[in-house]
Amino acid sequence: MSDFQELVKSFSKTREYVRDFFVYGFKTRNEFKAKSPRTYDNERRRLESWLAPFVRKDYVSKGSNLSLAIDSNLLDTNPLFQVWKTKSFTDNDIVLHFLILDLLWNGRSLTVEEITDHLLTQYETLFDIQTVRRKCNAYAREGILEKTRLGKRAIFSLDNRLVLWLKSHENALDALAFYQMAGCLGIVGNLLTDQLDYHNQTFRVKHSFFVHTLEEEILLELLSAMNHKKSVILTIKSSKRELTSTTNCVPLQIFISTRSGRRFLCAYAERSRRFTCFRLDTIKSVISLEASQVYEELLEKLNRNRRYLWGVSFEGPERHHLDRLTMTLLVQEPAEHYIVDRLQHEGRGGTVTKIAENKYQYEIEVFDCNEMLPWVRTFTGRIISLECTAKSVEQRFYQDLQKMYQMYQIDEYNLSD
């Protein structure tokens, strides 16, 4: 492994490996069947290098397991942000980066020819003009440098007011320290805090799902398409069947689950002419197309439909348009009034009615009641009855309960109170 490189050119392969290690941190070398052993060894070595403090090795009979031991309760940042800081570069890239920024920092505006001259006279480094031009143009495209025209000449300069303003306002730095942990695209906030040499020692985030940072590049492309109201072509790799497919759609909104951290693109799929949600971690690439002529119309239609969405599914198991779920709960008042609060705060618009002493009824109409079952189960121990117009949902709830009674040997008629 003498040719081992710690940095990488492309993020997509890395994204899959890190996700596998993070999510399935119990696979041995032999179990990563999709890749060659040598690729596995190199990827594993990189991962160990990038995330060293969080890598745990467990020795099992079939080899050693590598996993990431990450407890979000103990961390001031997301350790997986490191993965975004691994892009490889050339020797010219790094030298030009520092010298050009140093040269322009104090407010000078220079042409490429002048910059090239200064690099030689001021720093004793020789570069050809084309290399310097490419770097300056690339930095102008990224917004790091400003490019203006004076007649036929292109002049490059650097605006440092914003970075100096941020550095001198501690409350702005605190805001960045918070958002890098708690907000959308936290990686960008983290890059900023790195750049400004400010490290979070104040905030922690509960219910933070670190692994989803791996989808941020895809999210960026989707947001850009949404900002420009454009259609896109998505390449999707099914997580269950490992099949890759493409789909044309109009991206409308990002749905996020705070309970699982999962993020979905809600889009209008052109072929099926339906709203559909795609998990961000299954989207491998996004290609922007032209602006959609009916974007606003679709968005309005989605907004009208959203009140009937429980999660991300627009169709239930029995293909009714809408299904109604009614749950009756036993709530010992006043001690258990927090259960009523839960129904109100977590019930996504369902109605909550007191129907008798210590009895409350929750009712809602949604596209897919199947999606409600995980939430419904959290009231186990208080559910007097559950009725649903999608009978399969009702059956599944009671069948699952029976299975659990068997699993834990819960006897009938053992009335404890």
Next chain:
Amino acid sequence: MELFSETYSCYYQVLHHLLYRQTPLTIEDIRQEICREGFEESLISIIPKLENGVWNLFEKDGSIYRSKLNSSFSMPLSDLEKSYLKALLSDPRIGLFLEQKQLESLNKMLASSVPLWKQEHFCYYDRFTDGDPYTDKTYRSNFRTLLLAQKQKRYVDIDYTSPRGTRVHHHYVPARLEYSVKNDKFRLLALKQAGHGRMKLETLNLSRMQRVILTDKFLTSPVDLNTMIQNSYYTDPLRLHIINKRNALERAMLHFANFEKNTTKIDESTYECLIYYNRNMETELLIEVMSFGPMLKVMGNDRFLRSLKARLQSQRDIVSCQQK
């Protein structure tokens, strides 16, 4: 707007710190900086480039390295970063940090940037609806006082309404401000004297704080917050068996991803997952485990198993009662 870019790379960051110092460095100083900020194997890539002068950024004077740079610059913000900042200005929580005048200054500097997203681009479909009142004056003032006290390790006098409705007030040192994405609420992880020079950790909801007053007293002895949190975990973790049907394995792995956990395969379709937790997390964890239904089987610890069985027993009893 590139996110995976070398300008944000760890190596650039390490080099920036070395060049920024503007003091002569020995190779040992450089090594230490790389070990502190680089990846595990960065030394073997960076050191040769500096020693052989390929990265011609230092003047070498014998064994001493001097930065060739004249200024202590910071990299200007890229368009990606400016657009990110612009999007944050529309977030309801930004007012906890910035004054109106500061928001206006930032807005002015970012006039030509397009926000990376708009609030309406995101829908947190299962977020609780009783989030904290971020625009409330008292709330904002309490937040800022706690932020200041946390940085200065200073005691604050907190007047608090407990969940039972009683008013209490105690002196605490703010250790961390904890935000819950699910609840859309801030909680304070606070240190309180427990007698005999010991400190204990308590969690307080910011929205229940009536008043927060800075005191003149500072925390003088160091406290290791993470050790305190880890010591609060039960020694016997939650032991789950995951039956890999209906994609339960992946769902469970992602769902419990924010806990310290360890998973092993025990047969073709069953996996064992150990989850470490403390008393404060217990009820929430129980609820999360119940949400999976029979796809997860709790094997231990006894305490957790008892709680789960009690819930199931109540459930069976309620249904039996109704049938009678």
